[in-house]
Amino acid sequence: MDSHFYKYIEPIIKPRVYWKGEIMERKLDHSSVIPLYHQLKELLKESIEKDGVKPGDKMPSENELCTQFNISRNTAKKAIEDLVQEGVLKRIKGKGTFIAKPKLEQSLTGFYSFSKVMQESGLESKDIMIDLKVVKPTTKVMRILQLHRNDKVIELKRLRCANNEPIILETSYIPERLVQGISTKDIQNSSLYDVMEKTFGIMVAKAKEVFEPILIQEYESKYLEVKEGYPALLLERIAFDTSETPVEFCHSVVRGDRCRFYTELI
Amino acid sequence: MDSHFYKYIEPIIKPRVYWKGEIMERKLDHSSVIPLYHQLKELLKESIEKDGVKPGDKMPSENELCTQFNISRNTAKKAIEDLVQEGVLKRIKGKGTFIAKPKLEQSLTGFYSFSKVMQESGLESKDIMIDLKVVKPTTKVMRILQLHRNDKVIELKRLRCANNEPIILETSYIPERLVQGISTKDIQNSSLYDVMEKTFGIMVAKAKEVFEPILIQEYESKYLEVKEGYPALLLERIAFDTSETPVEFCHSVVRGDRCRFYTELI
Numbered sequence: 001m002d003s004h005f006y007k008y009i010e011p012i013i014k015p016r017v018y019w020k021g022e023i024m025e026r027k028l029d030h031s032s033v034i035p036l037y038h039q040l041k042e043l044l045k046e047s048i049e050k051d052g053v054k055p056g057d058k059m060p061s062e063n064e065l066c067t068q069f070n071i072s073r074n075t076a077k078k079a080i081e082d083l084v085q086e087g088v089l090k091r092i093k094g095k096g097t098f099i100a101k102p103k104l105e106q107s108l109t110g111f112y113s114f115s116k117v118m119q120e121s122g123l124e125s126k127d128i129m130i131d132l133k134v135v136k137p138t139t140k141v142m143r144i145l146q147l148h149r150n151d152k153v154i155e156l157k158r159l160r161c162a163n164n165e166p167i168i169l170e171t172s173y174i175p176e177r178l179v180q181g182i183s184t185k186d187i188q189n190s191s192l193y194d195v196m197e198k199t200f201g202i203m204v205a206k207a208k209e210v211f212e213p214i215l216i217q218e219y220e221s222k223y224l225e226v227k228e229g230y231p232a233l234l235l236e237r238i239a240f241d242t243s244e245t246p247v248e249f250c251h252s253v254v255r256g257d258r259c260r261f262y263t264e265l266i
Numbered sequence: 267m268d269s270h271f272y273k274y275i276e277p278i279i280k281p282r283v284y285w286k287g288e289i290m291e292r293k294l295d296h297s298s299v300i301p302l303y304h305q306l307k308e309l310l311k312e313s314i315e316k317d318g319v320k321p322g323d324k325m326p327s328e329n330e331l332c333t334q335f336n337i338s339r340n341t342a343k344k345a346i347e348d349l350v351q352e353g354v355l356k357r358i359k360g361k362g363t364f365i366a367k368p369k370l371e372q373s374l375t376g377f378y379s380f381s382k383v384m385q386e387s388g389l390e391s392k393d394i395m396i397d398l399k400v401v402k403p404t405t406k407v408m409r410i411l412q413l414h415r416n417d418k419v420i421e422l423k424r425l426r427c428a429n430n431e432p433i434i435l436e437t438s439y440i441p442e443r444l445v446q447g448i449s450t451k452d453i454q455n456s457s458l459y460d461v462m463e464k465t466f467g468i469m470v471a472k473a474k475e476v477f478e479p480i481l482i483q484e485y486e487s488k489y490l491e492v493k494e495g496y497p498a499l500l501l502e503r504i505a506f507d508t509s510e511t512p513v514e515f516c517h518s519v520v521r522g523d524r525c526r527f528y529t530e531l532i
Contacts, residue, residue: 035484050405085481103478139316207531212369213479213497213522215351218301231479231497256479263529265473 028069036071040079045088048099059089059097085230087257103260104162114160114168114191128159128166130223132184134176141173144238144249152176156192159223167259169223170252178202178247193239196247205242211235213256220253231256294335302337306345311354314365325355325363351496353523369526370428380426380434380457394425394432396489398450400442407439410504410515418442422458425489433525435489436518444468444513459505462513471508477501479522486519497522 026047028039060068065076080097083089090100119125137145137153145153153173160168172192174182179200186195196202216230224232232253239248292313294305326334331342346363349355356366385391403411403419411419419439426434438458440448445466452461462468482496490498498519505514 038483038485046405049409082483087478105476139312143315205532208528209531210371210526210528212353212526213499215481215495215497217304217348219304229481229495231481233479260476260478262474262476265475266471 028071030070036069037075037078037082040065040069040071040075041082044079044083048088053099055099055101057099059099061096085257100257103258104167106259106261107263114170123162124164126161126164127187128161129184129187130157130159132156132182132187137173141249145173145175145246147175154179154182156187158187165258166224166255168252168254169220170250173249173251174247192248202247203242204239204247206240206244207237208240209235209237211261214253216253216255224253224255226255226257233259233261294337296336302335303341303344303348306331306335306337306341307348310345310349314354319365321365321367323365325365327362351523366523369524370433372525372527373529380436389428390430392427392430393453394427395450395453396423396425398422398448398453403439407515411439411441411512413441420445420448422453424453431524432490432521434518434520435486436516439515439517440513458514468513469508470505470513472506472510473503474506475501475503477527480519482519482521490519490521492521492523499525499527 026043028036028043030036032039059080062073062076062080065071065079066073069076080089084091084097087100087103089097091097114125114127133155134152135155137147137151141147141153142151147153152175154176156172156174158170158172159166160170174196179196179202182195182200186199190198193204196204212234214232214234216224216226216228216232218228220232221228221230226232233256235250235252235254237248237250237252238246239250241247292309294302294309296302298305325346328339328342328346331337331345332339335342346355350357350363353366353369355363357363380391380393399421400418401421403413403417407413407419408417413419418441420442422438422440424436424438425432426436440462445462445468448461448466452465456464459470462470478500480498480500482490482492482494482498484494486498487494487496492498499522501516501518501520503514503516503518504512505516507513
């Protein structure tokens with residue numbers, strides 16, 4: 001188990017010189033072909049990198065940026081909105097815009113379960129159970145899990161949270177015959193794979209994961225507490241048991257403003 | 267080298283029964299709480315999976331969908347637009363909407379260079395050179411490449427294409443002193459890492475990659491020929507030589523509608 005799987009990047013704590021530092025001395029190039037909002041974004045990112053700021057430090061208001069850089073409200077708004085989407089800044093309703101916490105880092109080189117990894121990295125993990133029911137599989141799920149026409153699947157939908165912040169909306173499909181009678185109680189205090197192994201004798205030995213960037217949909221935005229159209233990662237996993245039979249198909253939508261992934265290549 | 271690194275998923279060739287098949291018999295549930303555009307998307311995806319269609323098969327027009335499913339123009343438009351963003355469908359100006367080619371698949375478990383992989387997988391690879399120049403590094407690039415205050419870097423910006431389709435907008439930063447005098451000619455017919463090794467004696471031995479989902483920006487959309495706001499993957503790589511010194515920082519924007527990534531976990 002890679003203990004770096006889900007971890008906070010250690011923030012560099014420096015004095016809060018950000019908005020008193022040289023950033024406020026700098027100017028945008030109003031005659032450049034590069035759009036002003038893009039210049040402002042780069043300037044802010046460069047300044048965050050250079051001067052060092054703490055997560056939670058407050059940003060100047062849009063008005064202050066307009067005055068400082070002699071730009072329109074729309075230009076300031078677009079730069080800020082982009083940086084919020086990218087997870088560099090965070091908006092808190094009625095309070096303002098702040099430097100966001102560093103993204104959670106997830107390695108793709110090791111096998112994992114969310115709950116175990118959270119436990120190991122000292123973050124408070126919480127799962128919110130959304131739904132657990134028996135359903136008729138879609139054609140895709142049927143093909144992936146190699147099911148027959150009348151086979152049913154368990155659909156388990158959970159919201160995985162780190163320190164009370166929703167991070168992943170996860171839907172697992174498991175052939176019903178493998179986990180007959182599974183209930184929400186079973187999964188309340190153990191990882192799904194632990195329950196599959198200890199209660200139902202199914203050992204997950206291998207998995208294939210496919211992932212691609214997507215946009216947050218209306219449905220997901222309600223659970224993940226980010227706006228529709230924000231960037232996210234779709235992670236689809238097929239888990240196999242020791243005899244290479246597919247035992248789970250898992251469809252996860254991971255917040256892009258809060259997570260990034262890494263891998264080492266040798 | 268993993269030969270599956272960039273490959274087309276083999277399309278399943280079936281007769282073009284799509285729009286004559288059962289899809290056109292099905293109906294949307296107008297009384298459901300699930301939005302109609304979402305129902306339509308799922309129905310279309312299910313049908314593509316079930317009936318099998320070939321890349322290049324033409325979609326019914328928005329008008330036909332409106333009539334068939336008794337929905338508004340906006341509902342049909344949103345479903346189609348979402349599927350275009352997801353890379354399931356492809357719009358060709360003045361011609362209509364078509365089933366898209368399967369996404370290029372990229373493994374994250376092996377080391378690679380775009381040109382080598384394309385060559386091995388039988389796709390026609392082409393690089394369009396956008397810019398090669400000596401620049402003052404940003405604070406971020408300076409930190410990553412462990413540069414001193416007055417060090418310069420080579421900035422190499424390329425558009426990587428597969429079968430004439432732009433796929434990746436890639437910007438490499440290399441400390442200038444390591445590749446003094448490098449020219450566009452050097453890279454025209456060889457991979458960058460080959461040139462670094464053969465001409466400059468720098469052997470890339472290891473890399474760390476970080477990736478996160480982002481939205482296509484205006485600047486990138488012009489090169490990658492996708493709309494601003496479409497999903498993409500930002501891939502940042504730090505390459506190290508045999509003595510673990512960072513020798514390259516590479517910033518790649520990968521089209522999300524055309525690529526997906528996979529990894530195997532054991």
